[in-house]
Amino acid sequence: MKLSPLKTKKYIHNALKDEKLLSAVDKATQTALKKREDKKDQIPYWEELRYKAHHIKKNVIENLDKYLEEFEKNCLKNGIHLHWALDAEEARQIILKLLRDKNAKTVVKSKSLTTEEFHLNDFLTKNGIETLETDLGEYIVQLMDQIPSHLTAPALHLSRKEIGGIFHKKLGIKYTEDPTELMTIARNKLREKFLTADVGISGVNFAIADSGAVCVVENEANARLTVGVPKTHIAVMGIEKLLPGFEELATFLKLLGPSATGQKATVYVNIIGGPLFNKLQEGPEEMHIVLMDNGRSKILADPQLRETLFCIRCGACLNICPIYQQIGGHAYGWVYMGPIGITLIPQYLGDKEGKYSPFVSSLCGACYEICPVRINIPHHLLKLRNRVVDKGYSMKVERFGINAWAFLAKRPLLYRFATWFPGKFQLLLPKGRAFPVPGYTRERALGTFDLKGFRKRFLKLKNSDYQDIKQKK
Amino acid sequence: MNSSRDKILNAVKEAVKIPSRIPEKPEGINAKIAESLKSITPKDYAGLRDQFAKELDIVSGEFVLVKSASELVSHLSGDMKSKNFTSLAVSDEISSKNIASHIKKELPELEFVFPADLAPEQKKNKLAKTSAALVNIDFAVADVASLAVLIDNTKSLFIHYLPDCIYVVVKPEQILANLFELFTKVPKEKAKNMLLITGPSRTADIEKILILGAHGPRRLVVYWLEEK
Numbered sequence: 036m037k038l039s040p041l042k043t044k045k046y047i048h049n050a051l052k053d054e055k056l057l058s059a060v061d062k063a064t065q066t067a068l069k070k071r072e073d074k075k076d077q078i079p080y081w082e083e084l085r086y087k088a089h090h091i092k093k094n095v096i097e098n099l100d101k102y103l104e105e106f107e108k109n110c111l112k113n114g115i116h117l118h119w120a121l122d123a124e125e126a127r128q129i130i131l132k133l134l135r136d137k138n139a140k141t142v143v144k145s146k147s148l149t150t151e152e153f154h155l156n157d158f159l160t161k162n163g164i165e166t167l168e169t170d171l172g173e174y175i176v177q178l179m180d181q182i183p184s185h186l187t188a189p190a191l192h193l194s195r196k197e198i199g200g201i202f203h204k205k206l207g208i209k210y211t212e213d214p215t216e217l218m219t220i221a222r223n224k225l226r227e228k229f230l231t232a233d234v235g236i237s238g239v240n241f242a243i244a245d246s247g248a249v250c251v252v253e254n255e256a257n258a259r260l261t262v263g264v265p266k267t268h269i270a271v272m273g274i275e276k277l278l279p280g281f282e283e284l285a286t287f288l289k290l291l292g293p294s295a296t297g298q299k300a301t302v303y304v305n306i307i308g309g310p311l312f313n314k315l316q317e318g319p320e321e322m323h324i325v326l327m328d329n330g331r332s333k334i335l336a337d338p339q340l341r342e343t344l345f346c347i348r349c350g351a352c353l354n355i356c357p358i359y360q361q362i363g364g365h366a367y368g369w370v371y372m373g374p375i376g377i378t379l380i381p382q383y384l385g386d387k388e389g390k391y392s393p394f395v396s397s398l399c400g401a402c403y404e405i406c407p408v409r410i411n412i413p414h415h416l417l418k419l420r421n422r423v424v425d426k427g428y429s430m431k432v433e434r435f436g437i438n439a440w441a442f443l444a445k446r447p448l449l450y451r452f453a454t455w456f457p458g459k460f461q462l463l464l465p466k467g468r469a470f471p472v473p474g475y476t477r478e479r480a481l482g483t484f485d486l487k488g489f490r491k492r493f494l495k496l497k498n499s500d501y502q503d504i505k506q507k508k
Numbered sequence: 509m510n511s512s513r514d515k516i517l518n519a520v521k522e523a524v525k526i527p528s529r530i531p532e533k534p535e536g537i538n539a540k541i542a543e544s545l546k547s548i549t550p551k552d553y554a555g556l557r558d559q560f561a562k563e564l565d566i567v568s569g570e571f572v573l574v575k576s577a578s579e580l581v582s583h584l585s586g587d588m589k590s591k592n593f594t595s596l597a598v599s600d601e602i603s604s605k606n607i608a609s610h611i612k613k614e615l616p617e618l619e620f621v622f623p624a625d626l627a628p629e630q631k632k633n634k635l636a637k638t639s640a641a642l643v644n645i646d647f648a649v650a651d652v653a654s655l656a657v658l659i660d661n662t663k664s665l666f667i668h669y670l671p672d673c674i675y676v677v678v679k680p681e682q683i684l685a686n687l688f689e690l691f692t693k694v695p696k697e698k699a700k701n702m703l704l705i706t707g708p709s710r711t712a713d714i715e716k717i718l719i720l721g722a723h724g725p726r727r728l729v730v731y732w733l734e735e736k
């Protein structure tokens with residue numbers, strides 16, 4: 036599935052017509068929000084914890100060079116091979132070379148949105164390496180030839196009927212839509228792969244600078260099997276994932292579970308500080324970490340927008356977002372979606388390719404309220420919108436509208452006429468019909484114009500109510 | 509040194525020279541957290557144990573309080589029998605082996621699997637086919653019902669997640685109040701290889717319906733051994 040943020044308007048129009056999608060997204064987001072609220076309420080120091088997490092990330096990001104060097108030093112001590120990838124292409128080539136060196140035929144993967152940034156699955160498959168996603172949701176979307184539609188619930192947009200259908204078609208099994216049966220089928224298929232795969236590729240939730248370890252958080256045990264069974268483990272992470280030490284990790288684990296899945300704690304927290312074969316006579320003989328920049332250092336160079344690097348990909352801002360709730364994840368056109376996605380898209384892909392993204396928001400601020408690391412997303416969206424406009428990438432019709440308004444605003448007589456006219460024109464329309472604006476009123480109503488107009492009302496207010504208010508003061 | 513490393517580090521070094529325009533946190537946050545944590549943490553051992561039991565139940569784990577090793581053996585044997593389990597993997601600690609030797613008397617037909625005795629290639633396949641495992645852990649975290657396994661202190665990790673049902677023996681002295689305490693107590697040299705387990709594996713990826721036993725164990729039974 037190849038998506039593009041430049042087609043986001045088309046995706047949104049399609050999504051808005053899709054009743055099934057709306058109901059699936061609604062059910063999933065409301066369930067997650069309810070569970071989150073319940074768990075959060077059991078942590079009376081939640082708000083303080085959010086401040087603390089924000090502060091920890093601020094310190095890391097402002098001193099990222101030092102933490103990266105410290106992490107590198109400790110990884111080497113632990114026998115971990117560290118690879119630095121400037122961009123997507125380099126990351127792909129590093130991984131391919133590692134796999135070729137191991138003569139790898141099969142790779143099991145566990146949740147790694149970072150690898151979606153550079154389309155690793157397609158790339159490896161084209162190079163003749165069987166690459167299997169193992170998280171149930173990701174396995175499903177891989178079978179559907181799609182990408183995840185949510186940061187933590189990849190198949191949230193699909194119904195059990197659709198999942199049953201794809202299992203039947205792709206795996207050649209008898210049709211069933213029973214979730215437990217579907218899980219058992221996936222479990223049996225993947226168990227065998229876990230036990231025979233040559234390499235496991237995982238993402239990283241957090242990396243611990245002072246210990247040279249990575250932390251992978253999950254519920255299904257697929258990450259445990261991915262990092263723990265094959266002879267080689269490759270972990271792929273962005274350079275921003277660092278934390279100073281384990282004390283800070285505790286803060287983030289406390290916040291992540293409730294925010295992501297409404298759990299107090301996820302089932303498995305895997306902390307991995309090197310290959311364990313020599314010690315246990317089982318699992319990886321080699322461990323590699325691919326440390327990826329891919330645009331992150333550029334984001335870091337902006338004194339304000341660098342805050343978007345604090346994100347721990349919990350998905351809470353998606354669940355609460357009134358836009359995401361209506362359109363789901365694919366409509367955003369890239370691997371990161373929802374409120375945080377629309378700040379990341381122009382930053383990673385450039386303002387031209389991401390020119391629509393920062394506008395896919397009502398700026399209601401719910402994302403900021405819910406974010407466990409207090410990322411001020413609406414604030415960043417305004418800055419990104421400005422950037423798009425300054426670079427001349429805003430839509431022609433918008434530019435025309437704003438210029439027309441500026442022209443009229445400077446000419447009071449014309450302005451008065453322009454605000455009087457739509458109300459009168461509206462009288463010519465059949466009763467109840469809204470004023471048509473091509474494009475805009477396709478998916479929504481404009482409402483009716485007030486016949487009196489703002490100016491008259493304001494003048495009246497000035498003469499009566501306003502005086503009252505003044506007197507009261 | 510590769511050039512990408514230098515390029516990335518140089519770019520990062522340049523970027524961090526620019527001061528942030530991000531607000532600072534308010535004063536006194538850590539003190540407020542500590543105070544709040546204190547106010548919600550049970551004051552004594554029994555309170556912590558009960559909190560652990562309650563939280564474990566919420567995450568679909570099973571809590572069994574036993575007052576002696578023989579009570580543990582009898583309960584565990586009964587449970588295995590009722591589930592028609594045919595094999596039990598036993599972790600390498602003496603205490604597990606002792607319990608296993610008593611279970612053997614109750615269930616003579618049961619196959620016992622000792623991971624440390626298996627060749628590396630054999631180990632994963634054998635444990636993946638074993639019905640259940642009897643394991644030890646290092647710490648039990650009361651406020652989230654998490655079990656901490658320090659890999660430094662164990663001989664096999666497979667045993668904790670390849671079999672279908674995991675029986676864990678926990679002793680009172682292993683209880684900790686919360687994750688903050690865990691990470692303060694465990695030195696970083698040990699914490700860097702650690703597994704935290706909170707209930708049986710699960711997924712809710714299909715229409716948010718909870719299914720226990722995703723790719724890992726379907727059951728997690730904690731025997732809380734309060735021996736005199």
Ligand code: SF4
Pocket residue numbers: 186294345346347348349350351352353375402405406407408409410
């Ligand atoms: S921006 Fe905040 S709420 Fe959204 S995914 Fe990132 S951490 Fe979670």
